[in-house]
Amino acid sequence: MNSKFIIAVLVMILFSSVTLAQEHREEYKCHLMTNQGERLLRFSWFPSRADKYMAQLPGTKLPDLGFKSGMALYTEKVLECVKFTEIFNSSQARAIDEEMVNQG
Numbered sequence: 162m163n164s165k166f167i168i169a170v171l172v173m174i175l176f177s178s179v180t181l182a183q184e185h186r187e188e189y190k191c192h193l194m195t196n197q198g199e200r201l202l203r204f205s206w207f208p209s210r211a212d213k214y215m216a217q218l219p220g221t222k223l224p225d226l227g228f229k230s231g232m233a234l235y236t237e238k239v240l241e242c243v244k245f246t247e248i249f250n251s252s253q254a255r256a257i258d259e260e261m262v263n264q265g
Contacts, residue, residue, distance in 0.1 A: 188245035192254035
């Protein structure tokens with residue numbers, strides 16, 4: 162009985178890793194509240210794990226990305242994340258997104 166259980170678990174692990182290997186990463190953009198104010202940042206995630214990644218963002222140290230304030234950048238709160246090709250629900254995030262697009 163134990164060997165059947167172990168085999169079943171191993172098969173489940175094998176199939177889950179094969180599924181991730183076949184899954185393609187997608188680009189997401191997130192409207193974040195950071196210790197330096199609001200930011201829109203881009204991430205590349207597996208869609209099946211996007212919710213988990215979003216949940217892990219608060220408290221995460223982020224790369225400088227040219228803000229160069231001399232202060233470390235940390236996520237305080239995730240306001241909204243959408244796939245990169247989608248439009249934010251929040252009008253404030255849409256305005257920031259449009260401003261960034263217009264800047265190049």
